[in-house]
Amino acid sequence: MPIRKALIIGGGIGGLCAAIALRQKGVETHLIEKQETPKGQGIGIIHQTNAVLAEAALGVADEVLRQGWGFAGGRVHNQAGQLLYEIPAPAGLPEGLPADMGITRSRLTAILLSRTKTLGTKITTGTTAQVIDNTSDSATVRFSNGDSDSYDLVVGADGIYSDLRQRLWGEQYRAIFSGQGGWRLNIPRPEELEHVWLYLRSDGPNCGLMPLANDLAYMWCTSNEQSAGWKDNADLPNEMNNLVKDVGGLYGELRERHLIGGADIIYRPFEYVDLPKPWHKGSVVLIGDAAHASTAHLAQGAAMAMEDAVVLGEEVAAGGAAPDVLQRWENRRYKKCVWVAETSLKLCLNEQGRLNEPGFDALTQMIEGRKRAMAPT
Ligand SMILES: Cc1cc2nc3c(=O)[nH]c(=O)nc-3n(C[C@H](O)[C@H](O)[C@H](O)COP(=O)(O)OP(=O)(O)OC[C@H]3O[C@@H](n4cnc5c(N)ncnc54)[C@H](O)[C@@H]3O)c2cc1C
Numbered sequence: 489m490p491i492r493k494a495l496i497i498g499g500g501i502g503g504l505c506a507a508i509a510l511r512q513k514g515v516e517t518h519l520i521e522k523q524e525t526p527k528g529q530g531i532g533i534i535h536q537t538n539a540v541l542a543e544a545a546l547g548v549a550d551e552v553l554r555q556g557w558g559f560a561g562g563r564v565h566n567q568a569g570q571l572l573y574e575i576p577a578p579a580g581l582p583e584g585l586p587a588d589m590g591i592t593r594s595r596l597t598a599i600l601l602s603r604t605k606t607l608g609t610k611i612t613t614g615t616t617a618q619v620i621d622n623t624s625d626s627a628t629v630r631f632s633n634g635d636s637d638s639y640d641l642v643v644g645a646d647g648i649y650s651d652l653r654q655r656l657w658g659e660q661y662r663a664i665f666s667g668q669g670g671w672r673l674n675i676p677r678p679e680e681l682e683h684v685w686l687y688l689r690s691d692g693p694n695c696g697l698m699p700l701a702n703d704l705a706y707m708w709c710t711s712n713e714q715s716a717g718w719k720d721n722a723d724l725p726n727e728m729n730n731l732v733k734d735v736g737g738l739y740g741e742l743r744e745r746h747l748i749g750g751a752d753i754i755y756r757p758f759e760y761v762d763l764p765k766p767w768h769k770g771s772v773v774l775i776g777d778a779a780h781a782s783t784a785h786l787a788q789g790a791a792m793a794m795e796d797a798v799v800l801g802e803e804v805a806a807g808g809a810a811p812d813v814l815q816r817w818e819n820r821r822y823k824k825c826v827w828v829a830e831t832s833l834k835l836c837l838n839e840q841g842r843l844n845e846p847g848f849d850a851l852t853q854m855i856e857g858r859k860r861a862m863a864p865t
Pocket residue numbers: 497498499500501502503520521522523526527532533534535539615616617645646647648650651652670756758775776777778781782783784787788789790791792793
């Protein structure tokens with residue numbers, strides 16, 4: 489039976505994009521989100537060209553550009569702040585779109601949510617799926633609010649700690665701690681910061697700067713950590729300052745200005761998901777972080793979730809029942825997503841001195857990563 493009606497579980501970037509992509513192909517869509525209001529945290533997100541192209545396909549690229557910051561390529565510096573390399577922009581982009589964009593997560597979520605509503609997806613918040621009777625013909629779902637319904641397709645976009653993955657694939661597929669965490673802070677955009685600026689440090693963890701809007705940017709760094717706990721305490725500015733105290737150039741200036749008491753820093757551990765294929769069972773498919781969460785080292789996690797959604801829309805439109813559609817979807821997505829996740833993890837382990845791969849060069853891998861992520865899927 490062709491797919492006419494779909495449930496999307498999770499209203500993050502992947503789930504909202506899936507609702508848009510399926511609705512654009514005429515599928516009746518219902519999205520559930522466990523939070524009362526879908527919202528992204530205020531820190532920003534980098535969109536490289538493949539994310540920009542996915543947003544164009546979803547009809548939101550112009551609005552993301554209007555509310556965010558468009559640019560092309562970036563700069564790589566050494567720890568002292570000297571320029572090592574200029575990252576080029578890929579050629580052949582659609583007219584009027586930049587190669588790269590930055591935007592805050594809250595603005596991106598609001599844009600995706602608005603498009604989802606405009607296209608007519610039914611949205612139920614504060615709700616989870618409690619029981620799923622999943623067959624290759626359909627899935628019948630009972631919700632935490634007492635309702636139930638049947639769907640031709642269920643899209644699991646419930647993120648790195650996916651409840652659906654653990655229930656249908658098994659408890660063993662939990663998020664795995666990588667040995668690192670990420671520190672992020674919103675700051676006013678310095679005038680000269682027009683691209684992503686990366687600082688490669690001789691002693692391991694990296695850091696950088698990213699424009700998010702005309703008046704906004706963010707600074708980040710990674711750190712090697714003993715455990716997977718989240719940090720949230722008054723000492724975070726001091727801790728982050730210590731981690732990057734030897735970084736020079738513009739980053740050093742901004743550190744002195746902004747990494748001071750009261751700075752609103754968000755820290756989270758880097759985790760990943762290693763789920764073997766198939767990423768679909770019966771009428772259920774996992775997309776985004778639920779299927780293939782990666783550490784943030786290639787800045788590709790959200791881009792992969794967006795591409796998952798666009799390709800799912802295309803394969804549903806190409807016709808067939810869920811098992812065939814989902815197999816074709818996986819054939820197009822698996823290799824690329826796994827490559828992104830594996831390469832991100834190598835970069836992460838390399839920063840920790842734990843990668844046993846002689847000749848591995850982080851800069852070469854990042855440039856290669858950017859090229860391969862741009863390849864059609
Ligand atoms: C520090 C850091 C920096 C990053 N930077 C970038 C970047 O610059 N560029 C990039 O492309 N990627 C980046 N990423 C990766 C990116 O954030 C993720 O890959 C992306 O958010 C995944 O989207 P998702 O929709 O799959 O999951 P999520 O965004 O986690 O969304 C999952 C949604 O499901 C909801 N949910 C959870 N459980 C349930 C349930 N049982 N029922 C209903 N709803 C549920 C959640 O509330 C949430 O709204 C970064 C990640 C980190 C950690």
